[in-house]
Amino acid sequence: xxxxxxxxxxxxxxxxxxxxxxxxxxxxxxxxxxxxxxxxxxxxxxxxxxxxxxxxxxxxxxxxxxxxxxxxxxxxxxxxxxxxxxxxxxxxxxxxxxxxxxxxxxxxxxxx
Amino acid sequence: xxxxxxxxxxxxxxxxxxxxxxxxxxxxxxxxxxxxxxxxxxxxxxxxxxxxxxxxxxxxxxxxxxxxxxxxxxxxxxxxxxxxxxxxxxxxxxxxxxxxxxxxxxxxxxxxxx
Numbered sequence: 578x579x580x581x582x583x584x585x586x587x588x589x590x591x592x593x594x595x596x597x598x599x600x601x602x603x604x605x606x607x608x609x610x611x612x613x614x615x616x617x618x619x620x621x622x623x624x625x626x627x628x629x630x631x632x633x634x635x636x637x638x639x640x641x642x643x644x645x646x647x648x649x650x651x652x653x654x655x656x657x658x659x660x661x662x663x664x665x666x667x668x669x670x671x672x673x674x675x676x677x678x679x680x681x682x683x684x685x686x687x688x689x
Numbered sequence: 690x691x692x693x694x695x696x697x698x699x700x701x702x703x704x705x706x707x708x709x710x711x712x713x714x715x716x717x718x719x720x721x722x723x724x725x726x727x728x729x730x731x732x733x734x735x736x737x738x739x740x741x742x743x744x745x746x747x748x749x750x751x752x753x754x755x756x757x758x759x760x761x762x763x764x765x766x767x768x769x770x771x772x773x774x775x776x777x778x779x780x781x782x783x784x785x786x787x788x789x790x791x792x793x794x795x796x797x798x799x800x801x802x803x
Contacts, residue, residue: 611791620779620794621732664732666791676747677722677783677792681731 580604581667583680591688594655598683600665601647607678609668610641612650614661615682621664624650655687691716695780695795702770702802710765710798712780720783721763722747722792723755725776732779738763770802 583600590596602610610627625632627639627648638651648667652659665680695712702708714721722737724747734747738757752774754766763782767774777799781792 609791613791618777618797620797621792622794623791626791668791676734676737679724679732681729 580678581665581680583665583683585681585683587684587686589686589688590655592655592657594687595651595653596655596685597652598650598663598665598685599647600649600680601645602665602667602678603646604667604669604678605643605646607646607667607669610648611666611668612637612639612648613664613666613679615664616661624663652685655685657687657689660685660687691793693780693782693793693795695778695798697798698796699799700801702800704771704802705769708767708770708800710767710778710780710800712763712765712795713761714763714782714793715761716782716784716793717760718782718784718793719760721757722781722783723753723763723765724779724781725749725774726779727776735765735778770800772802774800775802776800 581602612624613621614624615621625634627641631640636653640649662682662684664682667678693714719740723735724732726732733749735753736755738744744755779797780795783792
């Protein structure tokens with residue numbers, strides 16, 4: 578079983594739509610959670626950290642459900658510039674070391 | 690400007706010819722890591738380092754070596770590259786678990802081994 582699983586999509590949505598991505602993780606002791614955005618052939622860039630209480634940054638809302646072991650990202654009022662791949666990242670530190678686990682990414686295309 | 694710098698951006702080499710991809714960060718981060726990204730497989734961790742002289746294997750360490758002699762540098766060494774190491778490589782750094790923060794990635798190195 579993969580450490581982090583995401584629906585790869587693709588999600589094709591019209592401008593102005595609201596879209597949500599989910600991500601599940603397998604290790605209940607995971608400690609930190611993030612969403613990254615990656616444009617084609619570019620490096621991933623931190624979009625936002627995910628906190629237990631949920632957090633919002635403009636049109637983006639991230640939520641964490643520890644009981645069900647999933648995190649979500651909601652994008653409201655989609656823009657063309659939101660087209661990218663969104664990566665879910667989970668961090669775990671234990672006896673075996675400190676590792677970040679990446680989902681394979683969810684592809685989003687916002688259509689005019 | 691806070692950044693992770695890796696070089697080269699593009700590299701084509703032949704099987705068996707040793708190569709090094711350099712990575713340097715100017716943020717005084719403790720934690721550094723190397724990933725490879727392949728279609729359908731996502732980002733997979735090769736090696737990571739929690740501090741100077743401390744390195745550990747990630748998920749796919751075979752065929753790679755690393756060193757961390759200084760805090761800012763974390764080179765990736767392929768002693769005898771093979772075609773299955775053709776991939777997009779990213780170096781990344783992080784402040785470490787004691788402080789909040791995810792990764793900052795370098796711009797990537799696209800390696801082709803023929």
